[in-house]
Amino acid sequence: MTLYRHVLAPALFALSADRSHSLAHAALRRAPPWRALSAIANLKVADPSLTTHFAGVEMPGPVGLAAGFDKNGDLLAALSCLGFGFICVGSIMPEPRFGNPFPRLVRYRAKESIADSMGVPSKGRAYAVERLKQHTRRPVPVFANVGGFSSETIAAGVLEVMPHVDAVEISLMCPNVLKPGEVFDEIGMLRAILDRIAGRTASIVVRVPNDTTQLHDRFAELVELCVEAKVGGLKVGGGRRFAEPALGAGMGTLHGRAIFDAALENVERAAGFARGRIPIKGNGGISSAADVLAMRHAGATCVDLYSAFVYQGWTVARDINRDLVAAFARDAGEATLVPKVGIAGARRT
Numbered sequence: 001m002t003l004y005r006h007v008l009a010p011a012l013f014a015l016s017a018d019r020s021h022s023l024a025h026a027a028l029r030r031a032p033p034w035r036a037l038s039a040i041a042n043l044k045v046a047d048p049s050l051t052t053h054f055a056g057v058e059m060p061g062p063v064g065l066a067a068g069f070d071k072n073g074d075l076l077a078a079l080s081c082l083g084f085g086f087i088c089v090g091s092i093m094p095e096p097r098f099g100n101p102f103p104r105l106v107r108y109r110a111k112e113s114i115a116d117s118m119g120v121p122s123k124g125r126a127y128a129v130e131r132l133k134q135h136t137r138r139p140v141p142v143f144a145n146v147g148g149f150s151s152e153t154i155a156a157g158v159l160e161v162m163p164h165v166d167a168v169e170i171s172l173m174c175p176n177v178l179k180p181g182e183v184f185d186e187i188g189m190l191r192a193i194l195d196r197i198a199g200r201t202a203s204i205v206v207r208v209p210n211d212t213t214q215l216h217d218r219f220a221e222l223v224e225l226c227v228e229a230k231v232g233g234l235k236v237g238g239g240r241r242f243a244e245p246a247l248g249a250g251m252g253t254l255h256g257r258a259i260f261d262a263a264l265e266n267v268e269r270a271a272g273f274a275r276g277r278i279p280i281k282g283n284g285g286i287s288s289a290a291d292v293l294a295m296r297h298a299g300a301t302c303v304d305l306y307s308a309f310v311y312q313g314w315t316v317a318r319d320i321n322r323d324l325v326a327a328f329a330r331d332a333g334e335a336t337l338v339p340k341v342g343i344a345g346a347r348r349t
């Protein structure tokens, strides 16, 4: 029986998803209790087989916390105690934004999934940069996910946060000024951003927009552009927009186990386009070591997760990491007996 899964989660899930989200945030604002818990529950699995390199960053493990949970860098000290290989802060928006009307979150407990229509609420870049500056002793690498509705503001955001983090993830967002029949030119936007940050792309991760993964040629073109610009890595997921009347906005994006198969397929396709020229961070519905191994098999170097943190709590990274260490040890044992047997495609860096 685990304290989170069997006691806290049912209590939190009795509340609305928006309410439990803010309670979780309040609980994670102070680091000392989490440091103590980390020591007592051995949340940090330190094993050399877990060490992973991605976008020029050395990480203690391949499983990170995805963008969206800590949007402004308020929770970094506590989140760094939970055994993740990296923490992704953001999306950091240029100016403060309220986001969409409530309710913004709906849970699908049977599928350990979440619909979100947050609408990128943010305290703004100036606030987040101050928080990142205060987090100088980084016990685990920090990524900052930078969003915006124009190439100018995203490029400016990237350059401003870059000195304070280990890598910067770019979220290409539709400016919502499209005429009927027009499509979002995410490739044009990305090209303009990369031109503005030329020479500093090695620690950049480009998040492939969910809609782009649906369009074969654009997906391939975006990967090619990132390879040519020497971008450090890609984030590939499987989220999709859908109608959900229980959300204030009436529409949301689906995350969690329900999207794992789609995410896996997208990672496989990205790896096919990339042909080993750019590493991939897989994302979408990852909740176990088996999922991480499947992602690596599909071509991902590392992964990040969000929904599994909500459903499994503070032991999620530890439990996955322990199982990965065991799987790698088994794999190494078998490899010594039968050469070339292993997790095909897995690059243990």
Ligand SMILES: Cc1cc2nc3c(=O)[nH]c(=O)nc-3n(C[C@H](O)[C@H](O)[C@H](O)COP(=O)(O)O)c2cc1C
Pocket (backbone or CB within 6 Å): 066, 067, 068, 069, 071, 090, 091, 105, 114, 116, 118, 120, 145, 171, 207, 237, 239, 255, 256, 257, 259, 283, 284, 285, 286, 304, 305, 306, 307, 308
């Ligand atoms: C409530 C919520 C808020 C999110 N906010 C952001 C965000 O601000 N920026 C971003 O790039 N991704 C955001 N995401 C997407 C996550 O980074 C991640 O890609 C997604 O949840 C899929 O992973 P999962 O299936 O493990 O949850 C958000 C996800 C959720 C559930």
